[in-house]
Amino acid sequence: MSHLTYNQSKLTNDIDKLVKNVLFKNLRGKRLQDQLNDLYRPFMFMYYSQDALTYSQDSVNYSQAINAFMNSTITLIGSEYPCDVIWDYERSQKLITKLLEYKDSIMRECYDWRYQESQNQKGLECYFKNLIGNKSRVLVVFIELKYLKNQRHHLTIHDFYNHIKKLRKLISKKNACFKHLTGYAWALEQGYKYGGFHCHLVLTYDNSKRYSDWYIAKTIGEKWQEVTEGIGTYHSSHDTETKYSFEKNGKLGVGRIHRDNPQEVQNAFTVARYLTKSDKYDQKLKVWLPKMQTFGHGKFKEK
Known part of the structure; x- marks a missing residue:
């Protein structure tokens, strides 16, 4: 068992939920900024850390919502170190715009899952x-x-x-x-x-x-x-x-x-x-x- 400094199951769940709340429940403003400032740094540490993991992130699959979050934040943040990132109003608005590009793929994942469950x-x-x-x-x-x-x-x-x-x-x-x-x-x-x-x-x-x-x-x-x-x-x-x-x-x-x-x-x-x-x-x-x-x-x- 790995001895981690983060909770993988909770972080992945929280990021997945955050993205879906933005796209389907109109999460905006200060509530969104607060959640991003709470979750972004530990999630990025979890995603890229090699010290606590015996595998690379490439060996793990993530939900479409998490993939959307990763792709969008990488585009917006670039090479800036996660600890230096502050999610203000302007930056969070840009993230919303980027996430909207992935709405269809997230909905498609839901439809596919429900069909598979029926089977x-x-x-x-x-x-x-x-x-x-x-x-x-x-x-x-x-x-x-x-x-x-x-x-x-x-x-x-x-x-x-x-x-x-x-x-x-x-x-x-x-x-x-x-x-x-x-x-x-x-x-x-x-x-x-x-x-x-x-x-x-x-x-x-x-x-x-x-x-x-x-x-x-x-x-x-x-x-x-x-x-x-x-x-x-x-x-x-x-x-x-x-x-x-x-x-x-x-x-x-x-x-x-x-x-x-x-x-x-x-x-x-x-x-x-x-x-x-x-x-x-x-x-x-x-x-x-x-x-x-x-x-x-x-x-x-x-x-």
Whole structure:
């Protein structure tokens, strides 16, 4: 794990948000100047620094909004050292003008992402339909894997990728907390508010072999903490109180699901679909590695 002096996930999230607020929410004036003076220097340090990184920025992909910010500021600032740059009214107005040139490409990225999510959702629904239809009852587990707030500034997208890669390898072996696993799906995201990297994971187990969804979720969370060497944490909705609140409203989609109970099956589909909701564009990754897969699921093997 890298020991950074900046928070890569938060900085990339904040710059992405700033550009979109300029283009689509009319961010202007002193509010824009203040945000630029707060974010520009640390972001440029992050983008160009080679001391804290073991890779060059060319090995990382950024969102269209961040690319627009980089191209526009390079044009405006030139070779001026970032610490000497002050974003006054005139300079911020010039930046707005430059950013407007990239509005179409940013919108196109959004349209492409939403289309891909719709395709992912179709494939996921077909996959889960087979999983649930193949057993009289299955155990559905849904968990969010993330990082401790006071550790996020140490992380890079490389760290996140490596942690997920290790976890997927453990899932494929189907041992310990993944024993009697019948299927799974995962989605990688970057929080909108704080920009934290996280993973949504939904799994199905053979309910004739595994009984406690709360215990399974707990052990998966502990396995994530082990994979991340103690800096990971998790959120589970499998405690009795949370499950009861969903159940009394007829929306419980985790735990034991009977294939001959249409409401339970539909609720389980709703849980799975959360991984591919097209209204979560703000939570897509703003920084990623080339060819990095941000969504996937297992393969259904009919018995």
